[in-house]
Amino acid sequence: MMRYNVESGYGDRLFPEGIELCAKTGTAELGNGSSHSWFTGFCRNEDMPYAFAVIIENGGSGLKNAGSVASAVLYAALEGSKNND
Numbered sequence: 001m002m003r004y005n006v007e008s009g010y011g012d013r014l015f016p017e018g019i020e021l022c023a024k025t026g027t028a029e030l031g032n033g034s035s036h037s038w039f040t041g042f043c044r045n046e047d048m049p050y051a052f053a054v055i056i057e058n059g060g061s062g063l064k065n066a067g068s069v070a071s072a073v074l075y076a077a078l079e080g081s082k083n084n085d
Contacts, residue, residue, distance in 0.1 A: 002041060010063055015071050016078050020044035023070070025062030034058045039066035043074075050077060 002022035006012060015021045023041025030036065037059030042051035052073065054066040 003044060006041075010067065014067065016074050018045060019048050019050075019074065019078070021074075023067075025067060027060070027062045030058075035060060037062050037064075037066040039063065039070045041070070048078065048081075050074065 002024055003020065005025075006015070006021045006023050010023065010025070012021065020043060021041055022044050023039060026038040026040075028036040028038065035058070037056040038054060039062050040053040043049065052070055054070045054073075056066050056069065059065040
């Protein structure tokens with residue numbers, strides 16, 4: 001289901017190519033009208049054994065905010081692994 005979320009909902013185009021991202025967003029509403037943003041997942045591609053959880057306090061939308069942080073970190077991790085080859 002987490003792979004389906006990315007393929008059919010969020011879009012693979014938002015994340016590095018070939019990682020087969022499996023992920024889930026979340027928005028935890030607070031009593032004051034704001035919300036925490038979260039995005040968690042893992043790469044199904046065995047050559048990229050990464051898992052992550054991003055939580056942004058009072059961050060709003062899960063995909064828009066925490067998802068963009070996860071995407072940036074995944075791009076950086078993949079670039080770093082290329083430089084170490």
